[in-house]
Amino acid sequence: MMALPAAARGLVACAALCAAALAAPALRPDxxxxxxxxxxxxxxxxxxxxxxxxRLLGRASGGAAPLGAGTFFPVLLAAALxxxxxxxxxxxxPGALAARVEERPAGPRRVWRAAQLAVAAWxxxxxxxxxxxxxxxxxxxxxxxxxxxxxxxxxxxxxxxALDGAVRVAAERRPVRTAWxxxxxxxxxxxxVHGLAGLTTAVLWRSPYGPVAALFVxxxxxxxxxxxxxxxxxxxxHQATVRALVxxxxxxxxxxxxxxxxxxxxxxxxxxELGMAEERVEVIRFAGILHDVGKLGVPTRVxxxxxxxxxxxxxxxxxxxxxxxxxxxxxxxxxEARAAILHHHERMDGSGYPYGLSGHEIPEFARVVAVAxxxxxxxSTRSYSRAxxxxxxxxxxxxxxGTQFDPRMVRALARALDRHGWQTAVTSDEPTPxxxxxxxxxxxxxxxxxxxxxxxxxxxxxxPFEPSTGPRPYGEPVPGAGPGAAPVSRRGRR
Numbered sequence: 001m002m003a004l005p006a007a008a009r010g011l012v013a014c015a016a017l018c019a020a021a022l023a024a025p026a027l028r029p030d031x032x033x034x035x036x037x038x039x040x041x042x043x044x045x046x047x048x049x050x051x052x053x054x055r056l057l058g059r060a061s062g063g064a065a066p067l068g069a070g071t072f073f074p075v076l077l078a079a080a081l082x083x084x085x086x087x088x089x090x091x092x093x094p095g096a097l098a099a100r101v102e103e104r105p106a107g108p109r110r111v112w113r114a115a116q117l118a119v120a121a122w123x124x125x126x127x128x129x130x131x132x133x134x135x136x137x138x139x140x141x142x143x144x145x146x147x148x149x150x151x152x153x154x155x156x157x158x159x160x161x162a163l164d165g166a167v168r169v170a171a172e173r174r175p176v177r178t179a180w181x182x183x184x185x186x187x188x189x190x191x192x193v194h195g196l197a198g199l200t201t202a203v204l205w206r207s208p209y210g211p212v213a214a215l216f217v218x219x220x221x222x223x224x225x226x227x228x229x230x231x232x233x234x235x236x237x238h239q240a241t242v243r244a245l246v247x248x249x250x251x252x253x254x255x256x257x258x259x260x261x262x263x264x265x266x267x268x269x270x271x272x273e274l275g276m277a278e279e280r281v282e283v284i285r286f287a288g289i290l291h292d293v294g295k296l297g298v299p300t301r302v303x304x305x306x307x308x309x310x311x312x313x314x315x316x317x318x319x320x321x322x323x324x325x326x327x328x329x330x331x332x333x334x335x336e337a338r339a340a341i342l343h344h345h346e347r348m349d350g351s352g353y354p355y356g357l358s359g360h361e362i363p364e365f366a367r368v369v370a371v372a373x374x375x376x377x378x379x380s381t382r383s384y385s386r387a388x389x390x391x392x393x394x395x396x397x398x399x400x401x402g403t404q405f406d407p408r409m410v411r412a413l414a415r416a417l418d419r420h421g422w423q424t425a426v427t428s429d430e431p432t433p434x435x436x437x438x439x440x441x442x443x444x445x446x447x448x449x450x451x452x453x454x455x456x457x458x459x460x461x462x463x464p465f466e467p468s469t470g471p472r473p474y475g476e477p478v479p480g481a482g483p484g485a486a487p488v489s490r491r492g493r494r
Contacts, residue, residue, distance in 0.1 A: 004108055008171035012108050015115035015163065019089060022122045026086035033087050040211060041079045046095035048072040048222060073156070073191065074221055076117065077198030078214070080124035080152050081133050082205055088125035092117035116163045124156040137206045145199065153195025157187050197221045238333050242286055245327070249295050252303060259376055264288035266372035269416035270409055274368075280336070284365055287337035291344050291369050294324030318353050321345055340365035344373060347404045367406040371397060371413055374405070379422065390422050 004012070026033045049072070079091040096114035103109065128134065133148035165180035197217060204214040246260050267288030271281045295303060298320050302313050309317070325342035328334055343357060343366035350358030362370075375397060381387035388396075394414050401407035 004105065005171060005173070007169075008167065009108070011166060011170040012112045012115070015119065016111050019093075019115035019118035019122075023086050023089040023093070023118060026084065026090055031084075031086070034083065037082060037205075038079075038087050038090055041075055041082070041091045042094045044215075044218070045072070045075040045079075045091060046098055048075060048218075049095040049099045072222060072225055073194040074197035074201060074218060076121045077124060077149070077153055077156060077195045078201040078205065079198075080121055080156065081128050081137065081149060081198060081202040083125060085122045085125040085129060089118040089122040092121045112167065116160060119163070120156045120159040123159045124152040127155040128152045137202055145203070146196075149195050149199035149202075150192060153191050153198070154188070156195070157184065157191040160191075161187060194221075234333075238286075241331065242289055245293050245296075246289055249293055252295060252300055259380065260289045260292060262376045262380070263291060263369065263372045266375055266413065266422075267368050269420060270368045270372060270412045273412040273416040274408075283335050283337050284340070284368060286334055287340035287344075287365050288369050288372055290324070290328060290334070290337065291341055291373060292320065292324070293327050293341065294320035294322065296327060297323030318345075322354050336363065336365045339363040340369045342366070344369040346370070348406060349403045352404075362406075367409050371405050371409040375413060390417060 025031055026038075076088070076092055079088045082088075083091070093114050096117050097110050099110065099113065101109045101113075128148050128151070131148045131151060133145060133152065137145065161180065161184045164183050168174045168179040169176055200217045201214040204217060205211050207213065249260065250258075264285045265288070267284050268281055271284045276284070298317055302309070302316055305313070321342050321344065325338060328338050328341060331338075340363060342354070343362055346352035346355065346357045346362045346366060348359055348362070348367075350356050375393055378388045378393040378396060379390055394410075394417070397405055397410045397413070401410045
């Protein structure tokens, strides 16, 4: 326990002592504890945690534990309805102590989880006992027994939430006023469903069919929990992959930190306004977030160059969509996002890059991201340019609709902004810190006095990463901007 703060060690010790005190009455000779039921339920709960503990079963289930510690609560809630409070507390101990622990120190974490579940099971059983639940199981009296089960599940959830918040305060040193935020509401719905499954299990357990029939309730419930857990593990892996790529881009080009997340948000607004299915909306969010991942293939000296770009350097930067496509080619879950990363600089009139596609030859996702990308570039305040008002940016997008942008996407963004509004965070308006002090997580920076451009000064010229801000369409080359012509300033890289 030496790795834990003193307050956390004290909390774990107090929880363990409390759980022991609550379970102790079941061990008295005169307690008449139904040990057969206790043993069966404890073994069943431990078996439900076994895949998370056993490496062989974990590999057989796809390389990841199907469930974490204490996630399969129907067994504990069935015990709360079938057993006296002290005996119900005992059923949680073997499975919780044997459950897999991902983080160290493992010993105190197991003790804490076992004590937490024992106390919660005791409280749920005591609630059911006070409401006459055990007597209503045989014969099952509905809806009374249903209300008893729901009350037990709510109390079970409240106790777990209270203890989770307490450990946040003690071990993570979170402020008391925020430690319980976001814990109870997400837990109530699944705990209520588990309570209903526990009720069905308890009713069948006490029925003439006996405990074997109860397993037919728990098996499909367990499989559904397994699938749900696998889905969330996969989703978390996807999010981690995207976050790692975005961090890499933001650390390499600090001028536009936060731009990727905002482009993802604007892309989602457009997609939802177009009525896209939710699974496509999630993919288009990835497309917006990762649209500039190809910057990783552009030399850092070019990305951070303060002087003008040479024609050769400009040609290098215009390869970033192809670099991005190569980087994400093997990431299967991105789906249509890969095409958006490759083609988000194409133009409706065919004058874009890298392949000069036109009109509906350009993939739909790329047309969405192009509008979101341009909108954020124009409405973001950076050290080298002042943000345009949302209305001005929309007017510019409308002016370029049909030549550079898909008019349908521009109209969808305008409707979405009328409904939801838009808030931008100030980005890249401080001098770039030394490499050792660049934060690991991307995010907005506080505004630096004097960093905003003079409102009357002309904005910087166009670049493959930045729109033209003169009277010509967004991103349209100014005279002399092409190969062999006068170089273009580096500032404004998008």
